[in-house]
Amino acid sequence: MKKVLIARVLPEGVYPALDGLEVVRRDRTTPLDDDEMRAALRDFDGVLCTLGDQFSAEVFADVPQPRCKVLANFGVGFNHIDVRAAQAVGVMVTNTPGAVTDATADTAMTLMLMSARRAGEAERLVRSGAWEGWHPTQMLGMHLTGKTVGIAGMGRIGQAIARRCHFGFEMPVRYFGRAPKELDFEAVYHSDLQEMAACVDVLVTAVPSNPQTHHLINADVLAAMQPHARLINIARGDVVEEAALIDALQRGVIGGAGLDVYEFEPLVPQALRDLDNVVLLPHLGTSTMEVRVDMGLMAVANLQAFLRGDTPPNPV
Ligand SMILES: NC(=O)C1=CN([C@@H]2O[C@H](COP(=O)(O)OP(=O)(O)OC[C@H]3O[C@@H](n4cnc5c(N)ncnc54)[C@H](OP(=O)(O)O)[C@@H]3O)[C@@H](O)[C@H]2O)C=CC1
Numbered sequence: 001m002k003k004v005l006i007a008r009v010l011p012e013g014v015y016p017a018l019d020g021l022e023v024v025r026r027d028r029t030t031p032l033d034d035d036e037m038r039a040a041l042r043d044f045d046g047v048l049c050t051l052g053d054q055f056s057a058e059v060f061a062d063v064p065q066p067r068c069k070v071l072a073n074f075g076v077g078f079n080h081i082d083v084r085a086a087q088a089v090g091v092m093v094t095n096t097p098g099a100v101t102d103a104t105a106d107t108a109m110t111l112m113l114m115s116a117r118r119a120g121e122a123e124r125l126v127r128s129g130a131w132e133g134w135h136p137t138q139m140l141g142m143h144l145t146g147k148t149v150g151i152a153g154m155g156r157i158g159q160a161i162a163r164r165c166h167f168g169f170e171m172p173v174r175y176f177g178r179a180p181k182e183l184d185f186e187a188v189y190h191s192d193l194q195e196m197a198a199c200v201d202v203l204v205t206a207v208p209s210n211p212q213t214h215h216l217i218n219a220d221v222l223a224a225m226q227p228h229a230r231l232i233n234i235a236r237g238d239v240v241e242e243a244a245l246i247d248a249l250q251r252g253v254i255g256g257a258g259l260d261v262y263e264f265e266p267l268v269p270q271a272l273r274d275l276d277n278v279v280l281l282p283h284l285g286t287s288t289m290e291v292r293v294d295m296g297l298m299a300v301a302n303l304q305a306f307l308r309g310d311t312p313p314n315p316v
């Protein structure tokens with residue numbers, strides 16, 4: 001019987017799919033440390049891992065002949081795994097594309113609306129007991145309907161966000177990427193990110209984290225944005241240069257931001273937490289029971305397929 005490690009507590013609905021495998025459940029919510037990752041590679045045939053488990057080149061180098069030949073990642077983003085180093089020691093990496101798309105797009109919309117309508121600030125006002133009642137100029141935000149959205153990374157999640165904006169909020173859509181896409185809705189392509197940043201009311205990031213997208217949103221991009229515009233990041237923290245964003249928010253270079261992810265997650269700088277013009281979520285993108293079960297079942301399907309000798313559905 002093949003032996004697998006499940007690196008985190010998962011929703012109960014996922015475990016039955018592991019039938020036929022010898023399963024070791026690590027009943028913790030924290031990332032694997034380096035010793036645990038080395039042991040996982042040495043002692044198991046497969047590992048279901050997730051974000052936070054930093055399978056670096058050094059970890060793979062320490063176990064040059066791993067028993068484990070498959071890392072089934074729970075999540076679509078796999079920037080925490082050095083895929084080249086994994087492949088060099090014969091480990092396949094799989095992920096969970098699609099299962100995450102709608103929930104993450106919904107989170108982008110949540111952040112867009114919360115930032116535009118100052119919902120975090122307003123909720124804090126009510127909770128503080130300082131609200132003195134409705135008046136015509138109380139907490140005026142930005143009307144989202146009809147505003148222009150710019151999406152950096154028109155992949156699965158980018159397109160799901162674009163559809164919500166276009167069909168739900170009548171928002172003209174612009175996008176930045178490596179090449180224009182064939183889309184079933186109207187959208188203007190930009191090959192230059194700063195050019196797009198200058199003409200949108202909301203700029204959303206939906207690219208993967210990789211060396212090319214590290215600090216894609218930097219001081220120059222923020223400076224190009226309009227003073228009322230909002231930045232929404234549901235991608236990965238390091239896609240945005242956090243220090244430059246804090247400076248832009250403090251100086252009013254942009255109108256506000258909505259963040260689900262952070263450069264040094266789970267560390268959220270005090271300077272960000274002190275600002276009223278930023279909405280801060282704790283990497284909630286996919287956090288619904290239904291979606292987390294789907295992600296788990298997809299990760300297990302990859303694991304099961306590989307371990308019975310088939311090609312897994314979602315190799316990266
Ligand atoms: N906050 C959260 O909880 C979640 C965050 N995520 C993050 O969202 C990311 C995107 O997911 P998903 O939409 O499924 O991925 P996709 O691969 O479908 O889309 C990514 C898009 O980014 C584009 N892209 C990649 N590199 C660059 C680059 N250097 N410059 C410009 N564009 C680039 C791709 O372009 P091309 O089409 O040319 O390849 C593609 O269109 C994940 O990698 C993950 O990090 C995902 C789920 C949940």
Ligand SMILES: O=C(O)C(=O)CO
Nearest residue numbers: 075076077100285286
């Ligand atoms: O899937 C991902 O990449 C996430 O960030 C968590 O769902």
